[in-house]
Amino acid sequence: MIAEAALHHDLDPGGPAERYQIVVHVDSAVLADPDQPGQSVLADGDRLSAESSRRLACDASRVVMRHDPDGRVMKIGARTRTIPSALRRALHHRDRGCRFPGCGLRFTQGHHIRHWANGGPTTLSNLVLLCRRHHRSVHEDGFQVERRADGELEFRRPDGRVLPNAPALPAVHDSEEVLRAQNAGVDLDACTLRPASCGGRLDVGYAIDVMHPRAIGH
Numbered sequence: 001m002i003a004e005a006a007l008h009h010d011l012d013p014g015g016p017a018e019r020y021q022i023v024v025h026v027d028s029a030v031l032a033d034p035d036q037p038g039q040s041v042l043a044d045g046d047r048l049s050a051e052s053s054r055r056l057a058c059d060a061s062r063v064v065m066r067h068d069p070d071g072r073v074m075k076i077g078a079r080t081r082t083i084p085s086a087l088r089r090a091l092h093h094r095d096r097g098c099r100f101p102g103c104g105l106r107f108t109q110g111h112h113i114r115h116w117a118n119g120g121p122t123t124l125s126n127l128v129l130l131c132r133r134h135h136r137s138v139h140e141d142g143f144q145v146e147r148r149a150d151g152e153l154e155f156r157r158p159d160g161r162v163l164p165n166a167p168a169l170p171a172v173h174d175s176e177e178v179l180r181a182q183n184a185g186v187d188l189d190a191c192t193l194r195p196a197s198c199g200g201r202l203d204v205g206y207a208i209d210v211m212h213p214r215a216i217g218h
């Protein structure tokens with residue numbers, strides 16, 4: 001008997017769900033271990049790497065089907081979200097954006113640190129928000145993420161070196177008054193930064209002539 005999960009995944013949570021839905025058929029053995037033989041295909045029959053299936057399955061709607069040895073569907077389970085909406089709200093409240101060092105992007109997907117197909121629980125401690133690009137980094141590109149005993153996340157490069165957490169950005173104190181004081185004499189308005197050129201290429205010779213007095217006459 002083969003178990004197969006059909007995964008419905010909304011790529012863009014901000015867009016119309018139907019437009020971005022992709023359906024993946026993947027054998028449960030492949031989902032748990034990408035080295036296992038079995039299918040991992042899109043609804044139209046195109047093959048998908050097992051690692052990509054695992055990524056899409058991380059945060060998706062899941063339908064489990066059971067087949068008999070001849071491939072006939074025996075049983076179709078109810079469609080469920082891998083991350084229930086209440087837990088998703090708590091996850092967004094905690095992580096806010098992508099937790100990959102230095103990212104922080106607000107459009108995110110839930111990632112199971114230990115995949116649910118390998119028995120990882122769908123709990124806050126086993127989940128982390130990642131943007132689409134960094135979700136790919138940890139599934140397909142060899143980056144690793146662990147939650148340490150103290151609860152902090154630890155990201156590693158594909159070669160195993162720890163990725164340092166990006167320092168927090170300095171607070172910006174420059175108010176409009178400060179900027180105006182620092183640029184006294186400059187008439188600041190909405191057109192200040194508008195280029196005066198017509199879009200032509202930079203004339204390097206001309207620029208040097210203007211900016212470097214000794215260059216004149218060369």
Ligand SMILES: [Zn+2]
Binds near residue numbers: 059
């Ligand atoms: Zn994931």
Ligand SMILES: [Zn+2]
Binds near residue numbers: 099100104105131132
């Ligand atoms: Zn990111």
